[in-house]
Amino acid sequence: MENGQQHHSDADRLRIQQQHQQNTHAGNPSQPVPHQQQQPPFVLSPPQHQQQQIPIPADNLLTQMIHMMQKQQIHYQQQLNQLLLRQQQNEQRAKEWQQTFLRSITSSINVQVPPNPEQILDSLAGYIKEFHYEAESNLTFACWYSRYDDLFEKDVSRLDDEAKVRLLLRKMGTVEHERYVSYILPRLPKDFSFAQTVEKLKGLFGHREGYCTSAKKSRGSAKKRKKFSVTSKVVVVKACSVDKRRKFVPVLFPGGEIRLQLDTASDITVISKKNWPTIGSPVLAPATVKAKTDSGNVLPLVGEFSCNVSIAKKTHKAVIRVTEKHLQLLGSDLVDSFDLGSVPMDTFCCQVSSAPVSTNSLKKTFPKVFSEELGLCHKIKVKLNLKEQCNPVFCPKRPVAYAMQDAVNQELDRLEKINIISPVDYLE
Template sequence: MATTSPGTRASTTEFVTNSLSARLPEFTYDPENGCTFDVWYNRYEDVITQDGATLDDAAKARLIVSKLDAAAFARFTNHILPKKPAEVSVADTVKTLQELFGHNTSVFARRYTYLRTQCSAEQMKCLVWICGLSASDYADIRAHALRKMEENPHLTLKELSAGIQQILDIRQDAKLLSSPLSPPTLPDVNAVSATRNRAKEPPSPCFRCGGSHSAKDCDYLEKTCHSCKRIGHKKGFCRNFNKRRKRNTKKKPRRNNQVVVVASTATNAAPVKRIYRTVTINGTPTRMRLDTGADVTLLSLKDWITIGRPKLLPPLFALRSADNKEIKVRGHFQCNFSIEGHEGRGNCHVADTASLLGLDWITQVEPLFHQLTGNATCNAVSATTLAKLRSSLTTQLQKQFATVFAPGLGRCTKSKASLKLKPDATPVFRKARPVPYAVLPRLSQEIDRLIAANVLSTVDHSDWAATIVVVQKKNGSIRLCADFSTGLNNALDQHQHPLPTPDDIFTKLNGGQYFSQLDLAEAYLQLEVDEESRPLLTINTHQGLYRFNRLPFGVKSAPAIFQQQMDTMIAGLDGTAAYLDDIIVTGKTINEHNARLEAVLRRIHDYGFRVRLEKCSFLQTEIRYLGFIVNAKGRQPDPAKIEAIHNMPPPKDVSQLRAFLGLVNFYGNFVKNLHNLRVPLDALTKKAATFLWTPACQSSFDRIKAILKSDLLLTHYDPSLPIVVAADASNYGIGAVLSHQFPNGSEKAIYHASRP
């Protein structure tokens, strides 16, 4: 078993002490503001005892004393005379500091001060209401409410509750967006049939003819009386008809008997399937369920009482639920309403059901209609419906862009690739490498295929020649790859065009709800090479020399050349980004997405490229792209990639540690203050450092993997939203976070930056 020298143990203790000291703030005694040693120690006790588990008691005592400010340190050292701080145990040090720097007033004095505190009735209501949010799930809600009270001391309980309700509504909507799209299991829409008179004996004989049927079904309804020459009754019933007409003119208008459609009124429906909005009715905020499938707006009896019991007029409709049970309608009233600043006026029907926001209110204000139904309609598309739309879209695109999806290799008609040699470049000719005999038949077939596609041409002589490498694909076929690293790449000037970073690409996807991916078939080979560059691209095979007429994989400048061509092709197209041969298209709605997708395919057609249909995906709500999962909420690391990091064993040397840190850095913008987590690991990568895997290193290693495994999410960048920048620095690095501030006051991270 390896032994540790005393010098190494001292170095490790010093490192851990310095690391913990950087994390602990200085203690300043301020009892008036609640800054006592008890408060400070309770907060950082775990840092000292758990993270400093490798330290002995003397080192822990030194650590605590070192965090006292000048005044506290002087008072402590004077109190323990004639002892020195190093002679006092950690337990006695903590006990002494608690006695010296505790509350310096009696309980009676503190209670007296509390009772003398004055606040208005509304402030007291708000504080009592906040105290009721005691559950741990409401911690952020409590913090938000207290912050609102600090910002506005005159805040009323009604205003505070309305603000909190808005936050809860947004959470409810977020749950709806994050839940899997699936057909609803409960009745979402109930058609309420009009009440109809069944075939039964009428209460009185027909006044038109005296028969045993209803007057509206009478055969004399449109016949002329031979006596009075009036239409609508039989001879001899003129008097009855006239009396009836007089009575009908005095009657109140009959209740409208039209068919009304309302949403499910069941109170036990799963809340995750619903969207709620806070609606202000006659000045009073009311939480209502949003349903774009409801023709009328309903208000529960409880909410009607809350808004002040406005006077009710007779019911306008007879409502029944899906199971044909009658819904008792108390009446209706006209009112003014507003939703998120949009105002309107309409009828509100009071019924023994949940409060429901219907289309009669939604459609009154156009911005309100687009705001509510736009999102709700998109999000309400079930998985089954989306699959049908996807299938229909795929079929339509195949017919509309048949040449783009046709088998075979495309050819760019807009430009050709050009390779530039360095001034001092000299030709390099390499002999053919031996190829396994079992692969020779398939290699010959692949060469013949490339010759038929005009990718390769036979040559008899060349100053340049590169070897080849045969790679087997997943489907069993092979790929012929040229190894230009043997000479040509060193002689080429680099093509100056940057590849887009993931941040560049995801910025273009801002606001997208639906996504499609296009994959160009044998991407580089669709781009021709000019005549001057072709001799440089000669390969040496078992069959002799061949020259590439198209841009092959493996050329140093090929990625930049091809990326420049892609950027030129998609220039000016909204919601579209390309990383080499992988093109992504997005849209806020299905129609917008489809229009943008067609525009991209039209460009691809104009440029002569072809797309591999089996590797494309259309109309998705979530895609994997560049090692990330992208959806409407933002982006997060691909779980498959994170799983590879999570399964990595602890490194055995510096090279393995650097490999681990390289993988972590790829997702570093998801992790806040990564530089602090990496401190023990970064210390091992320094020059002349001894590789000693300590418990602190293992703890840092495990914490980084655990954080990457957690629910990490970055929101999309939106130029229309305010940006909040927060930065922090320590002895071990700097960290920053770029966030968006949303209209509801919440903040979501766009990017985390960290550097040792």
């Protein structure tokens, strides 16, 4: 029985060893398969009560493990390469999709970044020279603007009208800017468009009568073309009755004194028909000139008169025109006659003088001022602010002596008659 078990155990050992050799050949196919007769002999172990396993050589086991690990590494590397390739393809697709989406959004919305108007104004202002008006040298606004006409039409076209007006007024001289602002009062520069501002500046700083040689030549050529002659000339009058920030000159006439607004842009001196009687209503003759305003409208003249006028203690003979409009202008004709351009303005604008006037004439001219009656003011309303939750207090009349009662009653009747007091029948 023991011998049978031993033969059975030896057969098992032999089968296990053959299987191990086959596995070794499968792991390393380059080696030839040995014949069973070439297998090394083995020694049968003596029978034991427990079956013992045949140990596998360590070199073969390590080779199997390394080979398996290399296979797994190659497999993992292939999978990793596939994942990286897919990731790159997905990123490329996402980038292409983003670019397509942005192109579609940009083309549909047409986004444009608006330029900064202040930066454009600052850059363009450096190319424009400041304007200074000199009528004697033919430096008018029209001549100055013609130099930058293309700049305002093309380069400044990206700006709105309000920015164009700001750029144009920025390049005006201090005196010219002040004169234009005073000219358009009570309106502001922003109330006009760019085209309107250009037209107003051309009229305000244009040719003046007697100073511009080109204007004389054009008028001379016009006279040659015409077959008839014109006896009256056209002058420009600044029809602006705004008193704010204006200078007034006291002018003494034979019949009285009036204050005229200093306006060197007006070629003639004009007073209104309303103030004509205050200087004695001198005899009027037909006007020898035709007056026009800066806007080109005709200024109707009632007539003109000649008299001696006094300014700053100087007297000269002058021609004064009278109009229906409410104008009180001291023009350049009197400025040149009295040589006011060579003296400080305060010497003749701040002087206060008075002509000898009798008291009777003042009483006749201002009867209400010299009336002995009590006056009544209609210009303002007076409002009395009383304290809240206050009750009126009854005060009995003051005792009056018997001898003074008639005089008190007469005074009360007089005050009631002139509407200073009013009687009441009861008290609250």
